[in-house]
Amino acid sequence: MRRLILLLILLLAGGIAAWLRYGLPPRVTIALASQGTALEAVYATGAVEPVHWARIGPATRARLTEVLVEEGERVTEGQAMARLDDRQARSMATEAEARARFAVEDLARTRTLVARDITARTSLERAERDAQAARASADAAMQRLDDYVVRAPTSGIVLRRDAEVGEVVDTPASLFWVGEPRPLRLTAEVDEEDIARIAVGQRALLRADAFPGRAMTAEVAQITPKGDTVRKAYRVRLTLPDDTPLLVGMTVEANIVLRETPDAVLVPPGAVVLPPATRDASPTAPPATPPGATRRAHLWVVEKEVARRREVEIGVQAPRSIEIRRGLTAGEAVVLDPPEGLTDGTPVRLETRPQP
Template sequence: MRRLLLLLAILLVGGIAAWLRFGLPPRVAIALATQGMALEAVYATGTVEPEQWARIGPAIRGRLTEVLVEEGQRVTEGQPLARLDDRQARSAATEAEARARFATEDLARTRTLVARDISARATLERAERDAQAARAFADAANQRLDDYVVRAPTSGLVLRRDAEVGEVVDTPAALFWVGEPRPLRITAEVDEEDIARIAPGQRALLRADAFPGRAMTAEVAQITPKGDTVRKAYRVRLALPDDTPLRIGMTVEANIVLRETPDAVLVPPAAVVLPPAPRDASPTAPPAAPPGSTRRATIWVVEKEVAEQREVEIGVQAPRSIEIRRGLAAGEAVVLSPPEGLNDGAPVRLEARPTP
């Protein structure tokens, strides 16, 4: 009798445990769908520069003997900015000029002799050719002297000077930056996958390390027709307002706004179940949907402690929220991290969590 009672007790406890484990509805965490701003944008990085500027370097290799301007000084087109050591070139030009004068004097003597029938006509022709060649050589030597002078190709302000007397500089070097400090622009690079979505007039939100937390904007002004085949990117010019605090040479991050929805329906990322990637997808395969397009996903909605599976269209995916473009209304309760085996129409027990 005792054994029978013990066996019944064990069966009763086991039944209760099984009922507690398998008979109760699953416990799920929920959060309410909210309304907020959904911002779809294309990310780019760029550098602040003047709209009108020129980088100026030497025409030949040489040692700097004079630097004639300072940073912040206004210069005019053609004004000398620096001089290179031209002693050898000047000696060569002086010698060439002397040869040209000698050839000219020799031509004059030859003409006199030919006029008196003392020299042949062929001698005059040779003297004329020699005089022309000597003059051309002297003119070229004098012209080369100007290569030893670094001149401003345009009028403007000396924005930067990287030239010191005594330095040996070569043609790739940039000794001066000359331009106008206003207006400014940002030259940014946009990935070739996103460039088709960029158009002039779009607003760009800017962030710079020099001004943390400060909201700054720009506007797409120009897109270069040809992209960089190595970087696989296109150059985009962003026009800055005149009152921008940004300075020339600063690096900025830009988000070019494609779409703004101030009253979008937003849910936590844990509420969205994305479809699995194709099995044959490789790391280099293109995405299933182009960037910025709507994608289908699954969410679980709870109403009166009953779970309902829905197919929705999602838009912007941010780290803390995902936009639901169709299939859900603000204020509805969604399941966070839906448990495996959850069935459509099944009862659930609720566990509320604060929406991030």
Template structure:
């Protein structure tokens, strides 16, 4: 009996030593793969503007003497909107017209003298040229005088006025914005790496600081064929619905929807393990996947307190969740922040993930 008890004690001591030597199974935090909507989109920023509009500035540098229209007022094509100080221009017109009248009178006298054979024919030719030149100078002066009237280039509503009587304005200045309040559009810039994935008719989700939490949408209506080589971006026009609350001049953030999967498998970002990025881009290295191509990675799935390495295909990623396109089903348990040294088939101790705040 004593020998039996001694043998049991030795076995127990050996088992305890082995347990201490190899340690307990690692404790891991798990979360369940859920099902939700995965949205793949291209981000851009843009500005709201009318589809039909024009920026109006002066044709010459002068002082503003009169502003004839106000904001929200409708104007017609050719209607005067402002006047500039044209006193010097009027003086030039008067001088040019006086020279033209003198040249015309001289031409009439020369014709009479030539008809009576008093003057040579060459004198008449010179007088005709002088009269034509003087009349052209007067006509150009009268045309320049009209530059001192700022006119509406098209029908529309005065959307904005930046003109005040007394200030000196020059040709680069914009005194008025004229256009139609509806329809509106957004002019956005898309990075050249993403422009190949943009198509006409794609749905766009918008966010504006003036309307927080409100769902705003648009549609891709136009893609400029030539990009900006300096900013490395392409201009994209987004059509807005007529009932949009956005106003002209607002800045918005746009997400152009490329793909929307309503029943996608989602896991927390902490569950995904991606392969390390290559340190050198040698010619023998495999080419980088094109933009939008799914990436490869793996997760650790727990079944009956055993960890199993599972290769997965990664879809859309966000700061919080990751879409798993292949390799995982909704409802399976995955390890968050897998501990280093975890091996396929190793036992683990489970610990449920804390609920996210909010």
């Protein structure tokens, strides 16, 4: 009798468990579709630089003997900024000048001899050629001496100095950066897949690690007609406002705005069931943006505690929200992370997730 009672208790417990598992409607978490701004943008990175600037290097390989300017100092066009060791070049110029003087003196003697019919006229012609060649060689040697003086090609502020006395520098080296601190621009690279959507005058939202949380803007001013075939990118220059806090050389992330919808319908990413091709695509740099065309997907809407499948068109996909361009209105309840096996018309038990 005791075994029979125990068996009945076990059967009753199993029935209750089965009823709790299969008899109750599935529990789902819901969130309300909200209304906000949807921003479709193209992501790019770049560096801040002056609009007017020049990188200055030596015209020949030599050792630095003197640096004449400091960072922050204003220079004028043609001003000497540094000197190189020109001892060997100066010796060669002195030697060339001496040869030129000797050739001139020889030419004078030859003219005297020709005038007295002591030597042939052909000697005079040869002496004239030698004198001209010697003078040209001396002038070139003296001109080469100027290569040992690093001069400013334009007027401006010395933005940066990378020159130290005693080091040997060569022509690829950059010893100084000279330019005007204002106005500034952002030179960024845009992937060739996105460049066709970029146009002069578009607004860009900027983010820099030096100014976290600070909103900054720029405007597309120029698009380089020829792209880089190796990097598969195009150079885009953006004008910065005069009051920008950004400094020359800072690295900046830019989102060039293609479309801005201030009253878009937004839902959390977990509410949208994307097509397989979209779901498996690798993520893009934040904020993620889709191609220009809208795409189809579906989600689950809860109406009177019943789940209804809803076909929608999605727009901008961002890390924290997805734009619904058609098929849903703000305020409707959507299912987050829909459970497997959910079918249209299934009763559900509701659980609300707080909005972030």
